[in-house]
Amino acid sequence: MVAWWTSMSERGGRYERSFGGLVGAMVVAVIIVLVLVVARGLLSSDVDNTDRPAVDYLENVEQLQRSDIGVVYPATLPSGWSVTSVDVADIERPGALPAIGFDLLTDDDKYVGVKVEQESAEDLLEEYVDEDPAETDPLTDAGGPGLATDWAGWEDDGGDRAFTATYGEDRTVLVFGAVSADELADLVGRLTDATLPGVTPQAAPSS
Known part of the structure; x- marks a missing residue:
């Protein structure tokens, strides 16, 4: 019984750590997507030009x-x-x-x-x-x-x-x-x- 409980506890701990790693990976992925979106906006020819002043x-x-x-x-x-x-x-x-x-x-x-x-x-x-x-x-x-x-x-x-x-x-x-x-x-x-x-x-x- 002791061996069985120890085995389940270890597997449960590994599962918790894996879940935490998954959440962390998702956060990193979201940040990367946001960075790419901002970069695309800066480089795109479709950037909003409405606030650019007129020139002579x-x-x-x-x-x-x-x-x-x-x-x-x-x-x-x-x-x-x-x-x-x-x-x-x-x-x-x-x-x-x-x-x-x-x-x-x-x-x-x-x-x-x-x-x-x-x-x-x-x-x-x-x-x-x-x-x-x-x-x-x-x-x-x-x-x-x-x-x-x-x-x-x-x-x-x-x-x-x-x-x-x-x-x-x-x-x-x-x-x-x-x-x-x-x-x-x-x-x-x-x-x-x-x-x-x-x-x-x-x-x-x-x-």
Whole structure:
């Protein structure tokens, strides 16, 4: 009897320790999940941008134009819209032009982007919109001075819309966002590459 009781007691103690270890493992697992969720939020392109302040994007446009870099930008913005950042990528190879991007927020805090890159329309759509967006109605007689008048229309299953057009010899303009086609078309109509008043491009250094 003594041997039987001792055996059961030892097994009971091992069970209690195993249960405690299981609870501890569950707590650790929950912490790991929370850390991953926070990290994903910090790295995701879907991070809430509604609290980002507006920037004077025309100052950036002026700097680019003074460096003799053609840039497509909104001459004006729809009522209540703002530009929250202007991104200019490093030049990756000699003779290349930098990729330029504008991040915008609508009056109801929806994201809209404008990208100008030396990439094909297909590559830009895959990177910023969808791997296989459906072609929609194009825009004709759109875009400001210096820009193409015909823009191809696109839409994905998630409701994102986009318009693309060729700019210069080998650059593409992409305008995209989760807004209506009319709102996006209105922004396209405000785009231009006109030189800002008072801007004189710097002369290229003589060889």
